[in-house]
Amino acid sequence: MSREHSHAQELLRGYTGLLQSDGYGAYASVAKDNPGAVHLGCWAHARRYFTKALEESPVRAGFILRLIGSLYHFEKTWDAQAVGPAKRAALRHSYFGLTLGLLKRCAVKLREQVRPKSALGEACTYLLNHWTVLIAHCDHGRSRIDNNLVENAIRPSALGRKNWLFIGHPDAGQRSAIIYSLVVSCQRHRVEPFAYLKDVLTRLPAMSNQDKLDDLLPSSWKPLPQS
Numbered sequence: 001m002s003r004e005h006s007h008a009q010e011l012l013r014g015y016t017g018l019l020q021s022d023g024y025g026a027y028a029s030v031a032k033d034n035p036g037a038v039h040l041g042c043w044a045h046a047r048r049y050f051t052k053a054l055e056e057s058p059v060r061a062g063f064i065l066r067l068i069g070s071l072y073h074f075e076k077t078w079d080a081q082a083v084g085p086a087k088r089a090a091l092r093h094s095y096f097g098l099t100l101g102l103l104k105r106c107a108v109k110l111r112e113q114v115r116p117k118s119a120l121g122e123a124c125t126y127l128l129n130h131w132t133v134l135i136a137h138c139d140h141g142r143s144r145i146d147n148n149l150v151e152n153a154i155r156p157s158a159l160g161r162k163n164w165l166f167i168g169h170p171d172a173g174q175r176s177a178i179i180y181s182l183v184v185s186c187q188r189h190r191v192e193p194f195a196y197l198k199d200v201l202t203r204l205p206a207m208s209n210q211d212k213l214d215d216l217l218p219s220s221w222k223p224l225p226q227s
Contacts (some may be wrong), residue, residue: 049123088141
């Protein structure tokens with residue numbers, strides 16, 4: 001019902017594994033409370049602050065953006081080579097080190113030279129405040145270095161919050177979340193959402209809880225053969 005920290009902590013209580021997020025503080029609290037959770041940051045969010053600073057500090061912000069861009073260049077190359085998690089982690093250690101070292105030194109120096117409330121000052125502060133979770137990607141080759149795939153997946157619901165402000169009963173929010181999840185899962189598994197929903201909603205009334213419902217998940221779904 002809200003973005004209070006308590007909701008994230010309740011949802012992810014006991015979670016173990018990688019936990020990647022933007023700078024929202026609730027996730028840092030979750031990682032702190034769950035020893036098995038490894039918190040990873042988002043380089044796209046860090047980059048965004050320096051993009052905003054380009055107008056007032058084109059040379060200095062531009063230099064930082066080129067450094068961050070080199071990380072993305074390496075990632076794009078490894079994606080094209082289909083590099084696996086273990087090798088990617090090793091490559092990140094080998095190739096990111098010099099760039100990350102220079103990036104941090106520059107951010108520290110720039111923060112000392114500019115006003116804290118300037119766009120460049122805020123960009124450097126965000127980068128340095130989240131430095132530990134940003135460089136944590138070097139130890140975990142299964143991660144992406146940003147949240148962009150998730151951001152793109154939830155964009156329709158973010159737009160929907162504005163376009164369909166009066167959705168009705170609070171329970172409708174839960175139903176909408178289920179529909180969004182199904183549609184995005186269909187997209188991820190290259191399943192046409194309308195065909196999927198039409199077929200599943202046609203089958204369900206004749207099924208019982210004894211039937212194997214897992215076969216109706218987007219990851220497993222196959223349309224019934226036409227008679």
